[in-house]
Amino acid sequence: MTFRIRAARVDDLESLYELAKLGGSGFTNLPADRASLRAKLERAAAAYADGRESLPDGPGDELFVTILENTMTGEARGTAQIFACVGRTGPFYSYRLTTLTQHSKELARTFRAEMLNLVTDLEGSSEVGGLFLHPGERAGGLGLLLARSRYLFIAMHRGRFAPRILAELRGVIDERGGSAFWDGVAGRFFGMDFHEADTFNALHGNQFIADLMPKHPVYVAMLPESARTAIGMPHPNGRPAMRMLENEGFAYEGYVDIFDGGPTMTARTDQVRSIAQARAEPVAQIAPPEGIAAESRSPIRQALVATGRLASFRCTLADVADGQDGLILSPGAATALAVREGDTVWHVAR
Known part of the structure; x- marks a missing residue:
């Protein structure tokens, strides 16, 4: 599913x-x-x-x-x-929770009052x-x-x-x-x-x-x-x-x-x-997990992968790995995102 x-x-x-x-x-x-x-x-x-x-x-x-x-x-x-x-x-x-500190010399006491400010x-x-x-x-x-x-x-x-x-x-x-x-x-x-x-x-x-x-x-x-x-x-x-x-x-x-x-x-x-670590890469290959393992330069990992601008935006969780010329993506994720090899996707580690 x-x-x-x-x-x-x-x-x-x-x-x-x-x-x-x-x-x-x-x-x-x-x-x-x-x-x-x-x-x-x-x-x-x-x-x-x-x-x-x-x-x-x-x-x-x-x-x-x-x-x-x-x-x-x-x-x-x-x-x-x-x-x-x-x-x-x-x-x-x-509301902003703030603290007002007041000191009395006569009583030799310091009072701190928390306040909610609009x-x-x-x-x-x-x-x-x-x-x-x-x-x-x-x-x-x-x-x-x-x-x-x-x-x-x-x-x-x-x-x-x-x-x-x-x-x-x-x-x-x-x-x-x-x-x-x-x-x-x-x-x-x-x-x-x-x-x-x-x-x-x-x-x-x-x-x-x-x-x-x-x-x-x-x-x-x-x-x-x-x-x-x-x-x-x-x-x-x-x-x-x-x-x-x-x-x-x-x-x-x-x-x-x-x-x-x-x-x-x-x-x-x-x-x-997830914003600072997001990266854009082309889809180098679409392959099942065993194919990803054979072709990749890194272990298989899960990532959030997204594509499309504005109304065409789509995002899914996917099994990915690093290929020679971009990201290797699982077929199920490629179908969910409607992407092909050569298309650009954004991704960040799960």
């Missing part, structure tokens, strides 16, 4: 909707709403249709949506998104998000393929993305679909529960945050313990994703999501491992 990543199309709407229904609360980038998903797919279609290598004013307000496809059945089994530049058409809010520091960054894998496929490295294929896409279209990149991880959500962080912080000012606010944000954007969110720092010590312990903590299902981001070179620098308190991870785009 072979899977590949491909660019999403507008006619993927129903498949994307079925995936979104499985996502649950707190998944702002993948709302279970057909109108919102159709708007995302149409926005992505416009981005894929713009064939420029880069935009004259830098990265634009573009969204790229990808689909994990079972090539034997044609079924969509996962999805992911890349935002070329956040904050171009409206503010991109985060900031737009991350505006202008690219963002990887919207990753969702069907529960029936959470094995065999498909999550890795879905996540890291985005970095190959960025490497192949580097001029369309920003120098800095971020990833927001879903925070702690309870069994009722609520958020202790929201209840303890922003929920006090909005008159709506977490699910209502998160749904409104997914469908209508976050201008309401600019209108109602308090602009003064929030002292962490004044929050309920349940809210304090949620700050910077990923949802239990998101811990593998956090480790994967750390392996790529992302770090948590105190930025948290204003809805659920989940960590926002950041990195310099060119220092993300």
